[in-house]
Amino acid sequence: MSKIKIAIQKSGRLNEDSVKILKDCGISIDNGIDQLKAETRNFPMEVMFLRNGDIPKYLRDGVVDIAIIGENVLIEKGKDIAIAEKLNFSKCKVSLAVPKDFNYNSIEDLQGKKIATSYPNTVTEYLDAKGIKADLHQISGSVEIAPNIGLADAICDIVSSGSTLFKNNLKEVEVMLTSEAVLAVSPKISEDNKKILEKLQFRIKSVLKARNSKYVLLNAPNEKIEDIVKILPGMRSPTVLPLAEEGWSSIHTVIDQDKFWDIIDELKAEGAEGILVCPIEKMVL
Numbered sequence: 001m002s003k004i005k006i007a008i009q010k011s012g013r014l015n016e017d018s019v020k021i022l023k024d025c026g027i028s029i030d031n032g033i034d035q036l037k038a039e040t041r042n043f044p045m046e047v048m049f050l051r052n053g054d055i056p057k058y059l060r061d062g063v064v065d066i067a068i069i070g071e072n073v074l075i076e077k078g079k080d081i082a083i084a085e086k087l088n089f090s091k092c093k094v095s096l097a098v099p100k101d102f103n104y105n106s107i108e109d110l111q112g113k114k115i116a117t118s119y120p121n122t123v124t125e126y127l128d129a130k131g132i133k134a135d136l137h138q139i140s141g142s143v144e145i146a147p148n149i150g151l152a153d154a155i156c157d158i159v160s161s162g163s164t165l166f167k168n169n170l171k172e173v174e175v176m177l178t179s180e181a182v183l184a185v186s187p188k189i190s191e192d193n194k195k196i197l198e199k200l201q202f203r204i205k206s207v208l209k210a211r212n213s214k215y216v217l218l219n220a221p222n223e224k225i226e227d228i229v230k231i232l233p234g235m236r237s238p239t240v241l242p243l244a245e246e247g248w249s250s251i252h253t254v255i256d257q258d259k260f261w262d263i264i265d266e267l268k269a270e271g272a273e274g275i276l277v278c279p280i281e282k283m284v285l
């Protein structure tokens with residue numbers, strides 16, 4: 001039977017969440033930590049542990065069928081590679097930054113300047129579109145230190161909390177792109193493995209949907225049910241069950257995590273009591 005080959009990052013920012021999402025999809029990896037390759041239980045899959053930056057080439061060559069990779073890396077060196085699913089973790093930006101005392105007004109201020117980066121294609125494309133010519137200095141890490149040691153006037157690198165920029169006395173001046181972890185697909189994937197990919201994607205969608213949803217139970221007087229149901233954006237319509245106490249009901253529904261606190265305030269105002277909020281493990285739609 002065919003097995004799909006998936007690449008995940010060997011170590012670094014993406015590794016833990018990549019292993020976790022596979023686990024939440026019911027796929028456990030047999031002792032992958034110090035190996036480059038591991039088998040999985042319960043699913044026709046082989047896992048390769050690779051460097052994030054090398055993965056686009058392995059996908060292009062068909063050495064692996066799919067991969068969990070930072071979208072920013074695909075934009076930099078894998079524009080020909082398709083994204084099957086966005087995974088909602090490792091969210092970051094790729095930005096241009098300059099020293100805090102640089103009097104920056106517009107991108108024109110970078111004309112002819114020296115920019116240090118690990119993302120030369122992304123920067124070149126961004127600057128070309130704005131008619132700016134800069135002198136790129138490609139380095140593979142610790143980019144934020146470049147202006148302080150006189151290596152560059154500006155930098156382009158990943159920004160998340162902004163604390164690395166802050167510590168190095170830099171300020172973000174242009175956000176070139178936003179990124180998150182994605183499931184990418186090799187253009188050479190076989191028909192058999194495409195079917196396995198479909199199964200995996202179905203599981204991933206259920207896991208992601210569940211992560212973003214909460215199961216809510218609450219009690220309310222019967223005369224308030226209609227108003228409360230109007231507030232609740234459930235999967236279909238909420239479940240309403242009578243309580244042992246005459247005149248009261250229990251209402252059950254699923255709501256988006258992001259909307260949760262706003263909705264809770266409205267529910268309380270309508271007389272809801274005993275509100276319970278529970279995590280959901282999987283949501284099959």
Ligand SMILES: Nc1ncnc2c1ncn2[C@@H]1O[C@H](COP(=O)(O)OP(=O)(O)OP(=O)(O)O)[C@@H](O)[C@H]1O
Binds near residue numbers: 051053090161
């Ligand atoms: N501070 C951050 N916050 C959120 N996501 C990040 C952050 N830094 C990096 N990422 C994301 O995680 C990916 C992997 O970053 P990491 O620093 O672990 O590896 P790397 O050194 O870029 O790659 P390699 O695996 O090739 O050594 C990046 O491409 C980006 O998508």
Ligand SMILES: O=P(O)(O)OC[C@H]1O[C@H](OP(=O)(O)OP(=O)(O)O)[C@H](O)[C@@H]1O
Binds near residue numbers: 144157162164
């Ligand atoms: O805005 P922040 O939250 O500070 O995150 C941004 C930093 O995170 C990444 O580095 P990482 O810590 O992965 O180290 P690395 O350079 O060794 O990859 C990235 O290269 C930035 O330097």
Ligand SMILES: [Mg+2]
Binds near residue numbers: 013
């Ligand atoms: Mg890094």
